[in-house]
Ligand code: PEP
C-alpha cells in the first residue's frame with residue numbers, strides 16, 4: 001500500500017467540514033501548501049528522541065494547553081500566560097519527579113474540534129455545528145456556521161504568530177531556569193499554593209547553584225528550556241497542505257506542528273486519519289478510550305509504528321475516574337502482546353466531563369486527580385509506567401472546572417466561564433494537580 005500525503009482521500013474521513021465552494025477550498029489549500037513550514041524536521045526528531053527517553057522512564061511528558069485555541073485570542077498577554085503556567089507546572093514536576101520534563105503545548109494550531117453531532121438545533125432552528133475557528137465561527141447564525149476556506153489560512157497565520165512569540169520568549173531568556181520569577185503570574189500572590197510553589201522555586205535555584213559549583217561550564221545547558229507544539233490533526237486538508245518531503249532524510253513530515261495526535265473519534269483502522277498519520281514521520285499521539293477493543297488497539301500500534309521506533313507512538317488514555325480500573329489493565333496487556341513499546345500518557349480531562357444541573361459543562365478537580373492517581377498505580381501494578389500527562393488548562397483565572405484549593409463550586413462557574421468547548425483547569429488548579437504528582441512521587445520513592 002503506497003502512501004502519499006493525499007492517500008487518505010480514498011478513505012472515509014470523519015469530522016470534516018463540507019465546503020460549499022470547492023474551488024475556494026482548493027485555492028486556500030494550494031496557498032497553504034506553498035507557505036513556509038511552521039516547524040522543521042530536526043526539531044521534530046529532537047522531540048521524538050526525548051519521547052523515546054520518556055518511554056524508557058528517563059523523562060516525563062507534560063502536554064498541555066487549551067481545548068481549542070481561538071483566532072481572536074491570539075494575544076501576547078494570553079500566550080505569555082499560557083506559556084508561564086506550563087513552565088511553572090513543568091518546574092513543579094521536575095522537582096517532584098527528578099527527571100527532565102518535555103514541554104509540549106496544545107498550542108499554535110489547536111483550532112479544529114471534533115463534535116458529537118454535525119448539526120445544532122436551537123428553538124427549532126438547525127445549523128451546522130461549530131467545528132473550531134479554522135472551520136467556522138461559534139455564533140449561532142447561518143453566516144457564522146458556514147465553513148470558510150480562508151479560515152485555514154488565518155489559522156496557519158495565527159499558529160505561526162503564536163509560535164514565533166513563544167520561540168522569542170524562550171530564546172530571550174524568559175524561560176531561564178535561573179529566573180522562574182519571570183514566570184510569575186501575579187495572582188499566585190493571593191493563592192493558598194504560594195508557599196509551596198515558592199519553596200519549589202527556591203529548591204530548584206539551590207540545586208542549580210550546586211550544579212553550577214560542581215560542573216562549571218555545563219550549567220549553561222541546564223538553563224535551556226525546550227518547548228514544542230502539538231494539536232489534534234483533525235482537519236486533513238490543513239495537515240496535508242503542510243506535509244513536506246525532506247530529501248535529506250527521505251521522509252515525509254507534517255511541518256505544521258511537532259506532535260500531531262489522532263482524536264478518539266477519528267481513530268478507526270480503515271479511516272482517513274489513520275491512513276494519513278501512518279505516512280508522516282513525526283512522533284504522534286492517539287487518544288485511547290474504553291470503547292477500543294484489544295484487536296483495534298493492537299492494529300493501531302502495528303499500523304502506526306510498524307518498525308517499533310522508540311518515541312514514535314504515544315497512547316493518550318482518557319477513561320474517566322470511574323472507568324479507568326476496568327479498562328486500562330486490559331489495554332496495557334493488549335499492547336504488551338504486540339511486543340511493541342509505546343509511551344503511555346494519561347489525559348484525565350476528557351473522561352471526566354459532566355454537566356451541572358443548569359447544563360454547564362464542567363469537570364471536578366477531584367475526579368481529575370483521582371484518574372491520574374489511578375493511572376500511576378495501575379501502570380505500576382502491571383509492570384508498565386505512566387510517562388506523561390495531557391491537560392486542558394489556561395494561565396488565566398477562569399472558573400470552568402470545580403474544586404481545588406479555593407473550593408470552586410457549581411455556582412462559581414458563572415463568574416468567569418470563557419471556553420467555547422471544554423472546561424479548562426485554571427492556573428491554580430493546574431499547579432495543584434502538578435503538586436499532587438510531585439508529592440506522590442516523593443512518597444512512592446520512600447522504602
Ligand atoms: C480533545 O483533546 O480536546 C478531545 C476532543 O479529546 P478526545 O479526542 O480524547 O475526545
Ligand code: CO
Pocket residue numbers: 067068350392421422
Ligand atoms: Co477538549
